[in-house]
Amino acid sequence: EPEVTQTPSHQVTQMGQEVILRCVPISNHLYFYWYRQILGQKVEFLVSFYNNEISEKSEIFDDQFSVERPDGSNFTLKIRSTKLEDSAMYFCASSQTAYEQYFGPGTRLTVT
Amino acid sequence: DAKTTQPPSMDCAEGRAANLPCNHSTISGNEYVYWYRQIHSQGPQYIIHGLKNNETNEMASLIITEDRKSSTLILPHATLRDTAVYYCIVRAPETSYDKVIFGPGTSLSVIP
Numbered sequence A: 001e002p003e004v005t006q007t008p009s010h011q012v013t014q015m016g017q018e019v020i021l022r023c024v025p026i027s028n029h030l031y032f033y034w035y036r037q038i039l040g041q042k043v044e045f046l047v048s049f050y051n052n053e054i055s056e057k058s059e060i061f062d063d064q065f066s067v068e069r070p071d072g073s074n075f076t077l078k079i080r081s082t083k084l085e086d087s088a089m090y091f092c093a094s095s096q097t098a099y100e101q102y103f104g105p106g107t108r109l110t111v112t
Numbered sequence B: 001d002a003k004t005t006q007p008p009s010m011d012c013a014e015g016r017a018a019n020l021p022c023n024h025s026t027i028s029g030n031e032y033v034y035w036y037r038q039i040h041s042q043g044p045q046y047i048i049h050g051l052k053n054n055e056t057n058e059m060a061s062l063i064i065t066e067d068r069k070s071s072t073l074i075l076p077h078a079t080l081r082d083t084a085v086y087y088c089i090v091r092a093p094e095t096s097y098d099k100v101i102f103g104p105g106t107s108l109s110v111i112p
Helices: none
Strands: A005-007 A010-013 A019-024 A031-037 A044-050 A053-057 A065-068 A075-079 A088-095 A107-111 B009-013 B018-023 B032-038 B045-050 B061-064 B070-075 B084-091 B106-111
Touching (some): A019 A031, A044 A065, B009 B018
Parallel strands (some): B009 B106
Antiparallel strands (some): B018 B070, B032 B084
């Protein structure tokens, strides 16, 4: 069964460094998303992406964040200058229909 | 999207049916009921969705009351692997490509 994959599974970085989180959505999906979950809190929406542009972004998704689909298979989330409060699980999701979104296993980002 | 109300936690004996309720008394006529779950440290997982008819798939059954003000997710034979947080979400079709908004959900513990 096709699935969303994410790399790396765990990323440790120092405050102020740039990180890129990578996702490979399901191949025939057209809609892509990033969510994050701070430890012990609920899953929060960051951004949605369709037709090579951002469809919607949350208040969390400020100028430090960017997304890109550099080729036909990858979808990336970049954080330019990480802060301690960016430490969280980051989930990528994709969808083909208007109904279900398929989530990846997540990348645990730890900022020290 | 209409608001949903779920009990914060439930227990279920292994092998028995788990019945998870959701109240959505302000649901509009065109809004669907979706269920997702999140097993600890994993990405959310789509389970099922429905509009007004009862639905069944390989994972679960969804029973929606005739007035559509509440629904029940049924896991017919709960296993330990079904221990997770279950989210009931109401969304309209025109927003279905948008973000999934996760509430606190119901934390289901399947007990041996």
